């Protein structure tokens with residue numbers, strides 16, 4: 001890209017406006033399925049910035065319809081389109097009394113903005129909107145469309161998650177490439193692990209609880225001891241069948257979910273983060289084998305591994321891909337060093353990427369501002385560095401100009 005064009009794009013991202021937008025977003029609480037106020041705010045903001053905005057109604061249940069805006073900086077045609085999408089919602093507020101900064105005040109202190117959702121992931125949405133606004137204000141005309149889609153209902157695990165992202169795809173919004181703006185510490189997450197969720201059922205025979213060797217608590221402890229720790233890498237040669245994969249270091253991994261225990265019955269939900277080569281059937285067979293070991297031939301005790309849907313398979317996008325290249329070059333220009341790329345920036349988790357990949361946008365990565373883990377050792381405050389926010393807006397704008405092309 002010519003230096004003059006790069007300079008124009010970088011100069012068009014205004015730090016004060018970026019900070020004001022992030023603060024305004026943080027001051028509008030947006031718990032899951034309560035995102036409408038934020039959605040309307042963003043719709044208005046994007047419209048004023050010069051984007052075409054569609055406000056989508058997202059059916060959630062018989063009683064509830066959510067809304068989400070889709071902003072489009074329409075290109076002149078003849079270039080690929082790019083989708084920037086992040087989730088507007090978050091679940092609850094951890095330890096509210098321990099926050100040092102009020103969670104919805106968006107306090108600016110020492111180069112950081114503090115508040116619930118600052119990085120997960122209003123930061124990413126803010127950077128995406130600011131990037132589109134900068135391109136619109138600078139008068140630079142893209143060839144392909146730049147689409148900015150803040151989505152609702154991401155944290156809706158009980159109904160498969162990503163209600164908004166799925167609706168976005170079903171509504172017919174198409175793009176040649178997508179960046180999910182989740183907090184990845186400004187690293188490019190090109191590799192995502194797969195996921196098999198399973199429920200392990202254990203049942204003692206009627207009347208035999210604790211008496212004839214069917215102690216469910218003891219068996220549950222043995223089962224967990226055999227499977228390994230929460231968020232632990234499953235070592236090769238223990239209970240899971242797989243071939244280690246160079247791009248998936250630290251995986252497969254085990255993550256426990258809920259345990260439900262009633263008299264004589266126990267159900268343990270877990271998910272296995274899988275590597276290429278593993279399947280739902282192979283994981284189920286591995287789990288059945290462990291259950292059988294724990295059963296130890298006891299005729300008064302039954303067990304079963306049930307795979308829950310949907311199953312996700314691992315996905316990776318080559319570092320030679322045009323999107324990764326454009327993003328890495330833009331990152332290098334703005335930050336002065338190459339970005340971390342691969343599985344590490346999101347520890348293999350890909351958030352809404354699945355829904356875009358499944359809908360045919362195989363060129364999808366996660367890249368956004370804000371660290372992945374907690375920021376403060378002694379307080380639950382969420383925060384984002386202003387520099388990361390502004391840099392990210394510039395990086396998104398440069399990436400769009402490179403990928404979509406300019407007239």
Ligand SMILES: [Zn+2]
Pocket residue numbers: 087120121182183351
């Ligand atoms: Zn998130």
